[in-house]
Amino acid sequence: MKTARVAYGGAIHAATPHERGLRLADGRVLREEDVVWLPPVEVGTLIVLGLNYADHVKELSRELTVTGKDEPLVFFKGPGAVVGHRAQTRRPKDATFMHYECELGVVIGKPARNVKSSEAMAHVAGYTVCNDYAIRDYLENWYRPNLRVKNRDTCTGMGPWLVDAADVPDPHKLALRTRVNGKVTQQGTTANMVNDIPALIEYLSGFMTLLPGDVILTGTPDGVVNVDEGDEVVCEIDGIGSLQNTIVGDDVFGR
Amino acid sequence: MTYPRPPLFYDDPPYRLSGVVYGPLLNQRSALGRLGDAVNQPPYKAPPRGPVLYMKPRNTLAFDGQRTAIPDGVQAMRVGATLGLVLGRAACRVSTETALDHVAGLALVADLTVPHDKFYRPSAPFVARDASCFIGPRIVPLAQIGDPNAVTLSLRIGDTHASACMADMVRPAARLLADVTEFMTLSAGDLLLLGTCPDMPLLGRGQAFVVGAPGMGELHGGAQ
Numbered sequence: 306m307k308t309a310r311v312a313y314g315g316a317i318h319a320a321t322p323h324e325r326g327l328r329l330a331d332g333r334v335l336r337e338e339d340v341v342w343l344p345p346v347e348v349g350t351l352i353v354l355g356l357n358y359a360d361h362v363k364e365l366s367r368e369l370t371v372t373g374k375d376e377p378l379v380f381f382k383g384p385g386a387v388v389g390h391r392a393q394t395r396r397p398k399d400a401t402f403m404h405y406e407c408e409l410g411v412v413i414g415k416p417a418r419n420v421k422s423s424e425a426m427a428h429v430a431g432y433t434v435c436n437d438y439a440i441r442d443y444l445e446n447w448y449r450p451n452l453r454v455k456n457r458d459t460c461t462g463m464g465p466w467l468v469d470a471a472d473v474p475d476p477h478k479l480a481l482r483t484r485v486n487g488k489v490t491q492q493g494t495t496a497n498m499v500n501d502i503p504a505l506i507e508y509l510s511g512f513m514t515l516l517p518g519d520v521i522l523t524g525t526p527d528g529v530v531n532v533d534e535g536d537e538v539v540c541e542i543d544g545i546g547s548l549q550n551t552i553v554g555d556d557v558f559g560r
Numbered sequence: 561m562t563y564p565r566p567p568l569f570y571d572d573p574p575y576r577l578s579g580v581v582y583g584p585l586l587n588q589r590s591a592l593g594r595l596g597d598a599v600n601q602p603p604y605k606a607p608p609r610g611p612v613l614y615m616k617p618r619n620t621l622a623f624d625g626q627r628t629a630i631p632d633g634v635q636a637m638r639v640g641a642t643l644g645l646v647l648g649r650a651a652c653r654v655s656t657e658t659a660l661d662h663v664a665g666l667a668l669v670a671d672l673t674v675p676h677d678k679f680y681r682p683s684a685p686f687v688a689r690d691a692s693c694f695i696g697p698r699i700v701p702l703a704q705i706g707d708p709n710a711v712t713l714s715l716r717i718g719d720t721h722a723s724a725c726m727a728d729m730v731r732p733a734a735r736l737l738a739d740v741t742e743f744m745t746l747s748a749g750d751l752l753l754l755g756t757c758p759d760m761p762l763l764g765r766g767q768a769f770v771v772g773a774p775g776m777g778e779l780h781g782g783a784q
Contacts, residue, residue, distance in 0.1 A: 350617035352684075380682040381615040383580050385745055418690075443743075446604045447612040448585055448682045456613070457743045458652070512631065512685040514619045560653075 307466040311340040342390035345433050345467035346412050349518035351382035352509060353437060355450060357499050357524025377500050377508055382456045390465035393553045394438060395458070396534055402441040403532055406525035407483045407540035409476065409495050410435040411502055412467060417515040422503035428515065429470045429502065434548040435522045436462035436540045463520070466546045473544060477501055481542040485532060493526025567623055572699040573664045574648050578749035581616040581644070581693055583671060584736060585679060587755030589728045594758050603680040611731055611739045614687050616671065622691035627782040628672060631689060636764040637783060640671035640756030641715040641724040641771045643708055645733055646699050647752070652745040659737035666705055668696030668713070668771050668779040671756055672763065695751070696779040704775060708733040708754060716770045717761045724757045
């Protein structure tokens with residue numbers, strides 16, 4: 306089952322896919338562009354992996370002092386950074402290198418503390434598509450990647466759907482890609498994660514309790530390129546969804 | 561198995577916390593100074609420019625009187641006594657002149673971390689332990705305290721007494737709010753910590769701590 310959270314007619318609704326767009330829980334059928342898409346879950350903690358795809362590590366290797374063999378690189382984001390499907394993301398005027406990152410989002414369903422990898426998948430509610438934008442101009446070597454790069458308003462897209470875990474037989478065999486203005490710029494497969502989902506849940510739950518609504522962003526493959534104002538960016542994972550986003554300038558935000 | 565279910569409701573405005581907590585790394589000048597020329601050497605290569613933040617995710621929230629578990633293989637946790645600015649309303653791109661108008665009050669905070677002296681990577685396993693962010697029992701209205709950076713906190717662990725002075729920050733409260741909200745909006749009920757001092761005492765298993773400040777009461781916690 307796929308579910309979304311949307312705003313329509315003055316309220317927030319649960320919705321499911323329909324051949325003409327989507328169907329609200331109350332029976333109304335609407336077109337995709339008629340609703341405001343919210344993140345498909347009420348997000349608790351966003352737990353984000355850096356350098357979790359072998360090819361992306363290679364892509365960045367010249368500027369890295371670590372390898373994929375180190376402990377997983379984990380950082381957090383707050384719920385304020387998240388926007389839904391079809392949202393606008395702000396590119397600041399002074400940015401010279403802003404890039405998307407298409408990532409499989411793993412939504413926690415059942416609390417997890419000290420969970421072994423063999424039991425880990427029982428704690429997954431489902432999956433969604435995430436776009437974890439970064440603005441590299443602001444990168445510093447302190448708690449890198451620092452929040453000014455990664456935790457910016459509007460810079461984490463999520464959605465459109467939460468797909469139940471039961472409907473995804475193998476989350477480590479999903480093709481993912483990003484299109485910028487229709488052109489494929491990033492391609493990969495979740496098979497290339499350095500630390501797979503059970504390993505990540507074991508690692509994370511070893512030092513923190515994962516709670517329902519927490520979302521693990523599992524990293525991105527290579528192929529990140531700069532995006533500019535006006536670009537339409539679509540992050541897509543087969544069987545999970547296509548997450549659309551538009552880059553806008555400072556003027557939209559009155560800056 | 562029990563899970564953290566922090567009470568987020570208060571008798572003082574804004575009456576409830578969102579559970580979102582951010583803090584700045586090395587905001588205390590003496591903490592930055594401690595690193596000396598290392599800030600210019602690899603892997604850092606330059607002192608911090610923007611406010612470098614970390615997050616205390618919701619699993620870390622702990623409240624007055626709670627006890628935290630010291631992780632296996634760790635002797636003791638560092639108790640970072642500090643103040644949390646409690647946002648009373650949403651703050652985005654606030655100026656230093658008006659920043660504190662967005663703050664409803666101040667809470668005592670004990671930010672517990674596994675001691676670490678390398679800051680290149682985000683260090684989530686050291687920062688985000690369950691029940692490692694103790695938040696005081698009161699939100700004291702800002703008007704009762706005045707300048708948050710004029711506050712000196714006291715910290716007691718057993719017979720050890722220490723003080724944590726909120727003055728001499730790279731970014732005092734108003735400036736910190738201005739620089740943080742330049743790129744991320746803070747919402748009502750969010751907490752922005754002022755930063756912790758170096759040389760905070762360590763909390764071992766079986767010990768208790770008390771953080772206090774004039775006019776703000778006390779925050780208690782312990783470790784097992």
